[in-house]
Amino acid sequence: MIYRECGVFKANYRADMAIFPIPLDRWGVIIILFIAFVVVPFSASDYWLSSILIPFLVFSLAALGLNFLTGYAGQLSIGHAAFMAVGAYISLILYGRYEVPLLLSLLGGGLVTAAVGAVFGIPSLRIKGFYLAVSTLAAQFIIQWVLTHWEWISGGVFGTVDTPPMQVFGWPIDTPVKKYYLVLSVVVPLTIFGKNIVRGQLGRAWMAIRDMDVAAEIIGISLFWNKLLAFTVSSFYAGVAGGLITFTYYGAANIEAFNIMVSFHLLGMIIIGGMGSVLGSFFGGGFITLLPIFINQFAHAFGTVLKTDLLACLELILFGGLIIFFLIVEPYGLARLWRTGKDKLRLWPFPY
Amino acid sequence: MIFAIEVAIGGLLVGVMYSLVALGFVLIYKSSGVFNFAQGDMTLLAALALVGFLTIFPLWLAILAALVLMIALAIAIEAIVLRPLVARPPLALFMATIGLGFFLQGIGQGIWGTDPKGLDIGISDIPFKIKGLLISQFDLAGGALAGGLVFALVWFFQKSRTGRALRAVSDDHEAALSVGIPLRRAWAISWAIAGLVALVAGIMWGSRLGVQFSLSLIALKALPILILGGIDSIPGAIIAGLVVGASENLAEVFLGPYVGGGIQTFFPYLLALVVLWFKPYGMFGREIIERV
Structure with a gap:
């Protein structure tokens, strides 16, 4: 009804x-x-905007990128945070050092990341399954090393690249509200673009590859182009997300903000949110961003102020437990629950 | 030249220690077809439990208690995580073990604390000289232990009845079930063996680096070894461990200074990528022939 x-x-x-x-x-x-x-x-209050909504949107964008690669094209990547780091450093350098306009430097960061992603996608042409999953970890370690050791980028091992004051078309972006608008105006078009990619020819080719790559090749889908494009598009999204989060949330590019834990968090987001679903990426992004805050509130509500390391452990337990739970109970994640809900609502008040 | 040999030998011995962790991965893959990403966290958990038990028991009893814990854990994992996931795609199982890793890490650190702990099992770390070469006594003991473990495991998988049943399970869950192999028991056994290997690795690495969170990151060192050797080959894990250990040490010492150092973190991965380009299933892994 x-x-x-x-x-x-x-x-x-x-x-x-x-x-x-x-x-x-x-x-x-x-x-x-x-x-x-x-x-x-x-x-919304400034706290909500700057420490919940902005990370939620940006991580959802990165999760969407990973979802193209893992959920749609079926190529598991466990080093995706490294691509975010590339985007973060490059866009910051473009904006801060070369004074490229902000939106263009985000785009530039994304494009450079896409190129890097394509390079790390090359092994996928020959390596499959678990071997590929492990070799995507190579991206994580090699990129981390390059970013910290190439002095043009980082200014040395202990260097961080700070964000200069931001402005878009001459408007300063200084308050949380303006940052939120900046994030939103990047995330929304990219999401619509992504939705169109996955329902178009490219998305269908990816899904065919995911379901069985040998069969896909036989019906005339070029594995070479489509796998590389999956890596390229996916890392473009990761790169833009990395640039955005550095500009609006971290304030300085720091390699530790994109370590391997972040890669696993991204993977957790798409498992919990829903593999192969654009909406699911946002569900997952929201869920994982809110989880630590929720645990904190929960602990407060019970009157026990837990120690921070115990809280971190609790977070790990819940995060791991939820991944297992969703894989067993609902392999398509929150997005499938949403769909089931919609199906129920079709008849709901008057089922026959 | 002496220095180069010392570096290579040091690397080889560390490589054997890496293989010890990689071996845990191979065992579970070989015997249940699951790529267990939680092996590093199992190692951490085993070491944490051992340190915890050491405060109340003598050494041998503590090791026994930790072993019992790992076996109980294996049975629990089989019942709670694996059984509902029978006949699901291998990547789903893989991701479940990633979740399991976080879960175990949280549990272990939640119970026994996050602060680094020392672990002393009475093997000294003083290097000694053979014909002018400095060799660490501790690494040597680790190498011997790993070697013995490997021989025992190879025998188990090739000769014993249970071992063969486990190999059948890894080939095809459903086919193994249909010829009457008890899948649940086979899985529990293989995870228990992986738990044993995790305990051994936990003891060796724990007494070397101290028992703390970073112990679970040893798994990240073992992964390139795993894919280099082939994920279903026990000798592969050992040989790849030796190759990686020696080459990363040599690369760090002789190549590192030219590029700014710290290449140990990614050199094994680079090596694995290069080898995989020519041999996509690793050096000794079984090649999978795909049909539509």
Whole structure:
């Protein structure tokens, strides 16, 4: 009753190919965007904006990138945070040292990361499965080393690259609200672009490769281009996300902010959120970003102020437990739960 | 030249210690078809438990208690994590073990604390000289232990009845079930053996580096060895361990100064990538022939 799919008459190809064919979905998206762009900035506190919503959006973007590679193309990557680091350093250097406009330097960071990602994607042409998963770890260690040892980038082992004051088209980006708008105006177009990638030819080729690469090759899908493109697009998203989070959240590029734990967190996001789902990347991003805060609140509510290291352990236990839980109970993650919910709502108040 | 040989031997002995961890991965893969990313965290857990038990028991009893704990853990993992995931894609199992790793790490540190602890099992770390070469006594003991373990395990897998059943399980879960191999028991056994290897690795690495969080990162050193040797080959793990140990030490000492040092962290991965480009299933791994 509440979620109605009936009464949609597709009279032309345009309507048939629409990104949200059901009017209710269309309205839903418009309302969510309205809330994100208008309601949230005026109602949320600075704390919420700068330490919850901004990381949530940026990590969701990075998770979306990983989802292209792992969820859609089926190539497991456990070194994805390194690509974020490349984007972070390059965009900061472009903006700070060469005074490229902010949005262009984010784009530049993304493009350089995409090129790096393509290079690390080359092994996927010959190596498969577990061997590939482990060799993606190579990206993590090699990139970490290069970023800290190449002095043009880092200014030495202990160097960090600070963010200069930001401005876009002459407007200074200094308050949390403005940073939030910056993040949102990068994340939303990239998400729509990503949604279109995965429902287009490229996305379908990826899914065919994921399901069985030998069969995909036989029906004429070029493994070479599609696997490399999966790595390229995925690292582009990671690079932009890395640049964004450095500009708006960390303030300085630091290799430790992109260590291997972050790679696992990204993987956890897409497992919990939903492999092979754009929406799932956001669910997962939100879930993992909120988890530590939630645990903290929970501990406070019980009146026991836990020690920080015990809290960290609790977080690890919950994070690991949830990954196992979702893999066993709901392998398609929160996105599938959302779908099930929608199916229920189709009949809900008056099931026959 | 003497120095180069010393560096190489030091590397070889450290390499054997790495193989000890890589061996845990190989065992579980060989006997259940699961790539167990939690091996490093099992090593940490075993070492933490051992240190914990040492405060109340003498050494031999503490080792026994830790072993019992690892076996109990293996049975629990089989019942809670693996059984619901039978016949699911291997990558799903792999990701489940990543989750398991975090879980064990949290449990271990939650119970026994996050502060670094010393572990002394009575082997001194004083190097001694053979024909002018300095060799660490501790590394030598570790190498001997690892060698003995490898021989025992190779015998177990090749000759014993249980070992052969385990190999059948790793080939195909469902086919093994259909010829009457008890899958649940086979999995529990293979995880228990991996727990034993984790305990040995935990003892050796723990007394060398101290028992703390970074012990679980040893697994990251073992992974390139694993793919270099082939993930289902016990001799592969040992030989690749020796290759990686010696070459990373030599590279660090002789190549490192030219590029700024610290290349030990990624050199094994680079080596593994290069080898895998020519042999995609590692040096000794079984090649998988795919059909549509």
